[in-house]
Every structure is written in structure tokens, then in C-alpha cells.
Amino acid sequence: MSEATYRYNVVMTCSGCSGAIDRVLKKTEGVTSHDISLDKQEVVVKATIPYEDVLAKIKKTGKEVKSGEVVA
Template sequence: MTEHTYKFDVKMTCSGCSGAVTRVLEKARPDGVSDFTVDLATQEVVVKATLPYDDILARIKKTGKEVRSGVTVE
């Protein structure tokens, strides 16, 4: 499967917010997430995964955080 890189602008206001996103992405590792970064300061989440964009988006939205935008980088 082809790995993709996705970048999301996620509204995170505290370390609890970024922690929630980190936890949901960590749980997705067995499903196809190979690497990710969650940056509270820039409110940016970058994910490398074989999963489709919509799957990653849905997992981040499950945290209750607002995803303001998202793009496929490659």
C-alpha cells in the first residue's frame, strides 16, 4: 500500500487537546499510521499513513476537536 502524508489544522487549546489527538493516532498505528506529529503551538497535525485521508480525518474528529482544514501533502 502507498503511504501518504496528511496535514491537518486542528483547534487545540491545551495539552489535554493535543494529548487526545496523540492518543487516537497512537491507537491507529496497527491500522496503518506509521508516524505522526502533533504540534500544540502551531495547531498542526501531520500524519504519515497507508490509511485513506477520510479515515484519519474521522479518527481526529472522534476526539471532539475541530478540524479547520486538511490536505494531502504529497
């Protein structure tokens, strides 16, 4: 699968929340890069794995994902 970019709106209240997502994404095979913005409540992920797989990893942290989209 070629690389795609996904954007998720995730409810994060502190650096601990963004840190939990950061740790999970770092360990996820197929994620080539990610950017987490606590201010924007946004997680942008570049990956070679399907959108749903990344979504499941983020949800596994216990954070609420309000919405998401495939950007590119």
C-alpha cells in the first residue's frame, strides 16, 4: 500500500493525552510520521496502513475520536 495522510479530531485535555497517542503511534508498524496538536485537538498521520487501523490504535488509548478523514 502506498503512503496516505489521515487527519483525526481527537479529544485531548493535556500533554499526557497527546503523549499516550504519541507512544502508540511510534510503536505502530506502517506509520511513517505523525504530528499531534494539543491546541487544535488534531492528529495528522502519514502511514502505509489503512485508515481504520490507525483509528483503532488511537482509540485504544481511550481517547475520543470526534471525526477523521483521509487527506491524501
